[in-house]
Amino acid sequence: MSEESIRHIQNIIEAALLAAGKPLNLDQIRELFTEEERPARQVVEHALSQLEQACADRSYELRKVSSGYRFQIREDYATWVGRLFEEKPQRYSRALLETLALIAYRQPITRGEIEDIRGVTVSSNIVRTLMEREWVRIVGHKDVPGRPAMYATTRQFLDYFNMTTLEQLPPLSEIRDLEEIGREIEQKIQAEIQFDTPAPEAEDAASSADEDHDESIPGTLH
Incomplete structure (x- = not known):
């Protein structure tokens, strides 16, 4: 397969990941193509690898998680990007x-x-x-x-x-x-700040009166 074809596949994958708003796995990415043009898994993996390298000097990265691949903001830029959202930082008890x-x-x-x-x-x-x-x-x-x-x-x-x-x-x-x-x-x-999704609504650590009221912490996990 030519480099031009690989770049075309790479661009399609990039567009899909930006639009999806959720991780996409290899099978979901391959389903973007018709049966006649569908690339082999190895080709998709190569295109993803090229995308990952292309993001090396960018403020966002291609990240593989359990459900598949996604774009997300690098942690180094979380402070600035976080100011786009009105929600308070998440707090959990x-x-x-x-x-x-x-x-x-x-x-x-x-x-x-x-x-x-x-x-x-x-x-x-x-x-x-x-x-x-x-x-x-x-x-x-x-x-x-x-x-x-x-x-x-x-x-x-x-x-x-x-x-x-x-x-x-x-x-x-x-x-x-x-x-x-x-x-x-x-x-x-x-x-944690997603590339295109604001953080979920915060859970105030002190808001639930029926949560545990203990002040002591057990010593260890065995």
Whole structure:
């Protein structure tokens, strides 16, 4: 295939990613083309690689996440781009961040198991917020009396935190304290700005009276 053909495919992919407003995987990108002109997966991968290199000196980058490929602003420019939006920076309660961390590291996990580790009741508001953000989903029910729901993270969770797999989470051997894990997640949330999508509506850390009121943090994750 000629360089001109590759550039044509590259331009089509670039236009589609800019317009999509969400990540596109290889199959979705190939579906942009008619059956007669559809490039092989290797050709699409090569065009994506060329696009990534073309963005090397730009304020945005081509990033591969769990759901596919997307353009996004580089973190170095987040401060300036963030001023375009009227929303306050996202704020999440410590209890929510700890709950999300436990689900990410211990999935699948039940609400009762989260409460056993944290030592406090998990607010229904926390679970609802995580489900509404589509960071967490129910993946089954534990085979014990009451058959409690088991929670796990989603592709959207990986996408939001710029990961392709859960293996990219910091190893527990390096981060063991729940508060420290919560801070890691909060830093990622504060830095995350999509190329063409404003941040979701902020969740005020102090707004929910029914969230956990504990001031103590359990010592470690085991």
